Amino acid sequence: MNDPQGPPGTPRPQIPEATVGRLPLYHRALISLHQGRNNTVSSEQLAEMAGVNAAKVRKDLSYFGTYGTRGVGYDVEALLGEIRSDLGLTTEWKCVLVGAGNLGTALISFAGFRERGFHVAAAVDVDPEKVGTRIGDLVVAPQSSLEAMVREQDIAIGIISTIPAAAQEVADELGRCGVRSILNFAPTVIEAPEGVLVRNVDLASELEILAFHDQRRSSARDRRPAV
Amino acid sequence: MNDPQGPPGTPRPQIPEATVGRLPLYHRALISLHQGRNNTVSSEQLAEMAGVNAAKVRKDLSYFGTYGTRGVGYDVEALLGEIRSDLGLTTEWKCVLVGAGNLGTALISFAGFRERGFHVAAAVDVDPEKVGTRIGDLVVAPQSSLEAMVREQDIAIGIISTIPAAAQEVADELGRCGVRSILNFAPTVIEAPEGVLVRNVDLASELEILAFHDQRRSSARDRRPAV
Incomplete structure (x- = not known):
């Protein structure tokens, strides 16, 4: 596959945030097409599945140097591979979940994450009653072991599913532990720690x-x- | 409050879908400002909280006939009331949840829904082991009672948190029961039943x-x- 970004050292083109936001829609549609054994897909069909218009699909994919063949469309498997590569999903991403309540438990076992390349590799909670409980393959650890777990397992993503009042503090702690990205499900807006x-x-x-x-x-x- | 849409019979202006998509961001920011006892907010401040730019905030709100006062900004309480009214949140919306697994259980008890005007008033599941279990104030009912519950309680919104393979069938059934809107959390794309x-x-x-x-x-x- 050609590297649409050019040789190392070439600055990568700015991808509009709206385009980035639509990549997961294309990814999900392509997974479904691939599972259904479709070899090719037109921009119109992909557009309909993703809920956007066909011109936007063509424009979005062109940022990544991907153009369909006129009258044939896109090769599903190749496009799926490119989108995965664009999204950085060629290796599995390890996540740590903080807050193993109802929502946290649901997120740990959510099939949709694993299928898309994300693995909740660790879960912690402040509640001693939750520590030690098993959720799927995981055993909930005490929150005091957060930093050790993040560093040992080289975890890049933190998922917050605590009560709203605890979310900011947890985010700050995740930042100190070296987590680079945070997904916050607590119903409150949190500020990003520096570099996160x-x-x-x-x-x-x-x-x-x-x-x-x-x-x-x-x-x-x-x-x-x-009438 | 003036009706920005004019007298009955006047066609309502088309609101761009992107604007509609940002209303919840403004709503959440305004709830937080209101809880923090702020009386006014500038478009810049609201923009920062919502993660958009200030020109967009002003443009979006202008669709609803809302303009801030130069040098003062917007009245938080009035704007909160207008956004709620625009979003149809002046009364509580009743939802029925289908699929009371981990995610369903989390959604039933999710504080963020109630605060924003949504109430999960009924929950059903096909699994006899789940039927009869209590989640918060709710007792899970058999899925066969779905239609009766929707009609008796005049439920407008269905929330699907089943396994992916069951999601389309559940959506079709919700449509037949008279549910007008569906939120699908199952990790699969479903097609809308007619009129839903x-x-x-x-x-x-x-x-x-x-x-x-x-x-x-x-x-x-x-x-x-x-270097």
Whole structure:
């Protein structure tokens, strides 16, 4: 495969954040196509599966030097490999989860992570009652062992599923331990420790978007003139 | 409050989907400002909290007829009320959850939903071992009672947290029961039944975005010329 970024030392092109945000949509669609034994996919078909328009698909993929063949489309396996490589998913990413409550337990066993190249390799909790409990292949460790676990296992990603009040402190601690990226599921916005990337997942936001559309549909029905 | 959409019968303006997608970010920031007893907020401050730029905040809010006061900003309480009203969150939305496994259990008890106006009012599962178990205030019901529960309680939103293989069938059943919106957490893309809005939540996508940036930062370090 050609390196679209050119030889080492060449600055990589800036990829728009919106394009980065759509790569997981393409990745998921391609996994499904690959499982369904499809060899090729058109930009239109990929667009429909990802919920975007076809011009955007072509533009997004062109940032990575990937162009389909006219009249044939993209080779599914090759494109899947390229997207995985773009996303840095050619090796498994180890994650540590902090907060083994209901949500944490669910995230540890969530099949969707493993399939996409992420492995929750360690879990810690402050609650002595949770420490020692087994979740899938994991045994919950005390939070005091966080740093040792991160360094021994060279863990790059921290997942926070604590109560909101504890989230910032946990993020700061993860940063001190050498974790480079944090995914925060606690329903509060946290600030990134220096040198750490943070993404705040807002589970309620999807419900709000549904509510918005539902409300507008209902009021459109109410506004329809009587016949 | 003025109705920015004009008198009944006037077609409502199209709100760009990207704007709709940012409303939950503003909503969450405003909840936090309100809890912190802030009376006003500038578009710059709101932009920083929501992770967008200030011009975008002003443009987004202008679709709803909301303009801040120059040199003062927006009134937090008034803007919170308007956003809630725009999102249709002036009354509580009832949700039914299908699939009371680890993720379902976590979603039922997730504090972030209740705070934002969503109430999981019913939960069902096909597994006889799960039926009858108590999760918070709820008792898990058999999936065969889904339609009766949706109709009796006038439930508008379905949340799917089943295994991927069951998700499409459950979505179709929710559609037949009269549910108008579906949030799918199963790691598979489902097609919307007729007349139903579906949003597929992809928990792994956020990890992929972190991996993308981490990989690029690492390779930028590797590519730095030796000194």
